[in-house]
Structures are given as structure tokens and as C-alpha cells.
Amino acid sequence: MPAETVEQARALLLDLHPEGFEEAEGELVVYTDAEGEARLTTLFSEVSSSFVEPGWEERWREFHRPIWIGPLWVGPPWEEPSADAIAVVIDPGRAFGTGSHPTTRLCLDFLLSLEPGSLVDVGCGSGVLSIAAAKLGYGPITAIDHDGAAVEAARRNVEANGVEVEVMLGDGLGGKLPSADVGFANIDLASVQALGEAVDVRTLVTAGYFHTRTPEPARYKHRERRIDGGWAADRFVRE
Numbered sequence: 001m002p003a004e005t006v007e008q009a010r011a012l013l014l015d016l017h018p019e020g021f022e023e024a025e026g027e028l029v030v031y032t033d034a035e036g037e038a039r040l041t042t043l044f045s046e047v048s049s050s051f052v053e054p055g056w057e058e059r060w061r062e063f064h065r066p067i068w069i070g071p072l073w074v075g076p077p078w079e080e081p082s083a084d085a086i087a088v089v090i091d092p093g094r095a096f097g098t099g100s101h102p103t104t105r106l107c108l109d110f111l112l113s114l115e116p117g118s119l120v121d122v123g124c125g126s127g128v129l130s131i132a133a134a135k136l137g138y139g140p141i142t143a144i145d146h147d148g149a150a151v152e153a154a155r156r157n158v159e160a161n162g163v164e165v166e167v168m169l170g171d172g173l174g175g176k177l178p179s180a181d182v183g184f185a186n187i188d189l190a191s192v193q194a195l196g197e198a199v200d201v202r203t204l205v206t207a208g209y210f211h212t213r214t215p216e217p218a219r220y221k222h223r224e225r226r227i228d229g230g231w232a233a234d235r236f237v238r239e
Contacts, residue, residue: 117181
């Protein structure tokens with residue numbers, strides 16, 4: 001696979017297979033069944049398959065390693081955080097957001113630098129940002145996602161971490177979002193563009209797009225950009 005397309009391919013696979021995949025010698029490898037292979041062929045022009053030995057079902061765990069963002073430790077339940085960590089334990093499940101993707105890391109970094117207050121998390125995925133926010137003193141927190149699997153995963157992760165987050169199923173763009181001091185939206189560029197009219201926050205942090213693109217949500221002024229691995233996150237303030 002050409003180097004210039006690898007990052008985009010990783011993003012597609014993280015969305016399609018958040019349980020993990022491997023990368024070796026320019027190839028991205030997914031452990032899946034015939035149905036999963038069919039989905040892959042709709043996204044990639046070249047897909048090949050081969051039989052793997054029994055036990056592959058557990059190999060996906062090797063893909064999920066803990067990360068540190070300042071004092072925040074984000075990792076799966078089978079890893080042990082150090083005693084001095086602010087631990088955010090995320091079971092990958094079927095929802096996007098384990099902390100490993102650059103856009104999630106960028107958002108976590110912004111969480112650490114902002115003044116804690118009420119927060120709304122649009123497109124919450126696994127709930128990693130909301131849970132981290134709760135552990136950093138933000139509140140009250142509302143997390144919303146249009147994907148039922150994401151909402152279920154977020155609720156399980158919230159309970160496992162022992163924090164207070166209201167997790168809602170809904171369209172963050174079509175309905176009225178609760179007002180908050182801070183808003184996060186780690187979603188796609190088109191949705192970020194439309195978010196300005198739907199969200200009522202003083203500070204808005206957006207991510208989910210390449211650094212070559214810059215969103216312009218209505219009613220918000222751009223204040224800061226951070227980049228990681230070709231991906232960007234932006235901080236806006238309400239006009």
C-alpha cells in the first residue's frame with residue numbers, strides 16, 4: 001500500500017474494525033469472517049484473504065496498548081495502570097475510541113489544558129473523552145452518539161470507571177444539544193461544519209479530519225490548532 005494512503009486506510013479500518021488490526025510490510029491485516037471480508041472489498045480496491053491458525057480471536061488484544069497523555073493513562077481492562085495514574089479504562093468493544101488514534105490523543109490533550117466545567121461530547125463513541133473529563137473534574141457531562149452500539153459501549157465504560165456521565169442516543173446535529181461550558185466533537189469534517197448551529201458552548205474542540213482541512217463552524221472563531229500524525233484538532237470560542 002502506498003505510504004501516502006496508509007493513514008487514511010488506518011482511519012477506515014479503525015472505524016470498521018475498532019477491535020484491532022495489524023500492520024506489517026506495507027499491508028494492513030484484519031482478522032474477520034466472510035461477511036467482514038465482503039465489507040472490506042467495498043472500501044478497498046485490493047483485498048486478499050488466507051486461512052489463519054486457531055487462536056487468532058485473542059490476538060486482537062495485542063493491538064490495544066495503554067497510552068499516556070500527561071497524567072492520563074488510557075488502556076484496556078486487561079492492562080494494569082500505575083498507582084499514580086488518572087486511569088481511564090476502555091473496553092474497545094465495537095465503538096470507536098480507545099485512545100490510540102491521533103484525534104483522540106489530541107482531544108485528551110485539549111481536555112488537560114482547558115478549565116473544567118460542564119461538557120457535551122458529540123459523537124462520544126466508546127466514551128473515552130467523557131470519562132477522562134469526569135476524572136479531570138469536568139461536570140455535568142452529557143455524551144451523545146447516533147450509533148446504538150457506541151451508546152451501549154459508552155454506558156458500560158462509564159459504569160466500569162465509576163464516573164457520572166449521562167449517555168444519550170441521538171443525532172447531535174438534528175436535535176437540540178444541552179448548553180455547556182465546553183463541547184467536544186471528534187467526528188467527520190462535514191458534521192463539524194454543521195455543528196456550529198447545533199451546539200451552544202463557550203469553547204468548542206473539534207477533531208476527526210486531516211490537517212490539510214480546516215472546519216469553519218458557524219458562530220465560532222478559531223483560536224488554536226494542534227496536529228498529530230497528519231490529523232488535526234481545533235479549538236474555537238463562541239462569537
